[in-house]
Amino acid sequence: MSPTPLNADTPGPDPAESERLRRWRLVLGDPADGPCGRPAGRDARIDSALGALYDTGSDAAPDGAAPRGATLGESSPRVARWLGEVRELFPSRTVHVMQADALDLLGLRRMLLDPGLTEAVRPDVHLAAAVLALADSLPEEARAPARALVRTVTRGLEERLADRTRSRLRGALDRSARTRRPRTAADVDWHATIRRNLRHYVPERGVLVPASIVGRARSGPGVRGDVLLAVDQSGSMAASAVYAGVFASVLASLRTLRTRLIAFGTDVADLTDLIADPVDALFGASLGGGTDIDRALAYCERLITRPAETVLVLISDLHEGGPPEAMLRRLAALRTSGVRVVVLPALSDDGTPAYEPGTAAALAALDVPAFACSPDDFPDMMAAALEGRSLAAWAEEHGADGG
Numbered sequence: 001m002s003p004t005p006l007n008a009d010t011p012g013p014d015p016a017e018s019e020r021l022r023r024w025r026l027v028l029g030d031p032a033d034g035p036c037g038r039p040a041g042r043d044a045r046i047d048s049a050l051g052a053l054y055d056t057g058s059d060a061a062p063d064g065a066a067p068r069g070a071t072l073g074e075s076s077p078r079v080a081r082w083l084g085e086v087r088e089l090f091p092s093r094t095v096h097v098m099q100a101d102a103l104d105l106l107g108l109r110r111m112l113l114d115p116g117l118t119e120a121v122r123p124d125v126h127l128a129a130a131v132l133a134l135a136d137s138l139p140e141e142a143r144a145p146a147r148a149l150v151r152t153v154t155r156g157l158e159e160r161l162a163d164r165t166r167s168r169l170r171g172a173l174d175r176s177a178r179t180r181r182p183r184t185a186a187d188v189d190w191h192a193t194i195r196r197n198l199r200h201y202v203p204e205r206g207v208l209v210p211a212s213i214v215g216r217a218r219s220g221p222g223v224r225g226d227v228l229l230a231v232d233q234s235g236s237m238a239a240s241a242v243y244a245g246v247f248a249s250v251l252a253s254l255r256t257l258r259t260r261l262i263a264f265g266t267d268v269a270d271l272t273d274l275i276a277d278p279v280d281a282l283f284g285a286s287l288g289g290g291t292d293i294d295r296a297l298a299y300c301e302r303l304i305t306r307p308a309e310t311v312l313v314l315i316s317d318l319h320e321g322g323p324p325e326a327m328l329r330r331l332a333a334l335r336t337s338g339v340r341v342v343v344l345p346a347l348s349d350d351g352t353p354a355y356e357p358g359t360a361a362a363l364a365a366l367d368v369p370a371f372a373c374s375p376d377d378f379p380d381m382m383a384a385a386l387e388g389r390s391l392a393a394w395a396e397e398h399g400a401d402g403g
Helices: 015-028 030-036 042-054 073-089 092-105 108-113 115-120 125-133 140-176 190-196 235-252 278-284 293-303 325-336 357-365 378-387 391-397
Strands: 225-232 257-264 268-270 310-315 340-344
Touching: 015 030, 015 042, 042 073, 042 092, 073 092, 073 235, 092 108, 108 125, 108 140, 125 140, 125 235, 125 278, 140 235, 140 278, 140 378, 225 235, 225 293, 235 257, 235 278, 235 310, 235 378, 257 293, 268 293, 293 310, 293 325, 310 378, 325 340, 325 357, 340 378, 378 391
Parallel strands: 225 257, 225 310, 310 340
Antiparallel strands: 257 268
């Protein structure tokens, strides 16, 4: 019998049957490729996320999580990215189920509840990020150990970074408060004035003739600068979010600096009231998947009362959930108003993440600096921003990886 020729009367694929095969393929995994077809596009990402958690018999997990039975250990950077992917791809009810399964399949529940294992694992930023991503699914008995683990990490980061950050920023705030027209002799910074005018010293007369006078503005004990840290909660930014929480706490300890911490996914969470303790701030954000940078910037915009004294640090890989035009217009408006805006695709020791290159190029056209920054360089970068120096020049000088 010859095959029936295709023509206009030949029925096309049954949508209901196609959807049934699609769902069975996602349930059964790779063995169902033949009868059901191989997933593509978003379905391929969903399949990878499911396989990373539930597939067995693989020596190497996809670049999303560890295989079944693995512990977090060195795989924690991939676990953090996988958790972010899950929040984006699945509805909230499914996310809670997968996170609960991940507690056991990735070994996190056992590690948190076994003091011996907790002591054997060296807590690091990525492990803290993975614990934070699963915070909503932790059983009650694991919450205290989870907070203790995150506190160990944040305390270590504070010991490494806090003193230098405070020192650099106090100096920057003092320098930014200087004026060339001090009102009285009490307002003159005599040491700075002498250093600036040493070339005008007249040896034969034993006098120094000042060509300019350096003074301090009468700012008193009040706030000299405002800082807004807006932190993307997507999976690729997990380590950056931990560092941002620590830096927010350190910055908030400076009385002459007003600091706010904003976390965002598709929703926005103002964590400013919690930043005195970075652990409280980090556990305070409970956001869904997806990314709405424009919404976060709109919230920050409402908080700004002194644009010329404000530094806005957007920590994001720039993968905007919707069209980026609104976000770019808002960033341009903020910069035009006098706000010193800087975009960090990464605030971590991991190098530059996979960020959106088209958006980074558009930022460059707006003269908004965008570059990855290590935690050790962050105090110097913030000092340059508070002093009003060119951050593009700072990034080039420090070899920061920009878009």
